[in-house]
Structures are given as C-alpha cells and as structure tokens.
Amino acid sequence: MKIKIGDRIKANHNREGVIDSIKISTDIGDVAGEYSSSISAKEYDTELNYLGNVGYIGDSNESYWCYFHQIEGVIKC
Numbered sequence: 001m002k003i004k005i006g007d008r009i010k011a012n013h014n015r016e017g018v019i020d021s022i023k024i025s026t027d028i029g030d031v032a033g034e035y036s037s038s039i040s041a042k043e044y045d046t047e048l049n050y051l052g053n054v055g056y057i058g059d060s061n062e063s064y065w066c067y068f069h070q071i072e073g074v075i076k077c
Contacts, residue, residue, distance in 0.1 A: 003074060004043040009056060012070035017056035025051035032067065046071065 003009065007019050022041045023033030030038060033052030044050075046068045055065045 001046045001071065001074065002043065003046065003054065003071065008075040009054070010072045010075055011054075011056065011064070011066040012072075015056075015058060015064055015066075016075060017058040017064060019054050019056050021055035023052050023054075032065075044068070 003019060003022065005019050005022060008016065009019060010016050022044050024039045024041055024044065025031065025033040025035070026037045026039060027035050029035075031051050033039075038052065044052075050068070053065050053067050054071065055063065058064060
C-alpha cells in the first residue's frame with residue numbers, strides 16, 4: 001500500500017488520522033525508525049517491508065504513531 005504525508009489512515013486500535021511524518025529505519029536494531037540514522041520520507045510503499053513508523057494526527061488533534069504493519073488502510077475522502 002502506498003502512503004504519503006497528508007493521507008488519512010486507519011491504524012492500530014481503530015484510530016484514524018492524517019499522516020504528518022514517515023520515518024524509515026536504516027539500522028537493524030531500530031524497529032521504529034527512531035535512531036538518528038533513520039530517514040524521513042514524503043511517500044512510502046509498505047510492500048517494501050522496511051522497518052519504521054508513521055506519525056499521525058487524530059481528529060481531536062492528538063498525536064499518535066504506529067509501525068508500518070499496523071496501518072490498516074488509507075481512507076479515501
């Protein structure tokens with residue numbers, strides 16, 4: 001599934017929100033893309049199966065994040 005900043009997603013715990021960051025890990029020990037060696041991206045295809053995460057903003061302006069594999073889908077508006 002292709003995702004990009006600005007997409008609205010449904011993610012883990014039935015949360016929905018708009019992607020505001022995509023971080024891709026470049027280190028085997030960094031499962032969430034949190035190390036300084038991680039790469040920020042504007043778009044990503046989850047079929048590549050890299051490690052990392054997306055940050056997203058919920059409807060009440062709360063901030064969340066999830067691993068790529070926890071994204072259930074992009075919501076078409």
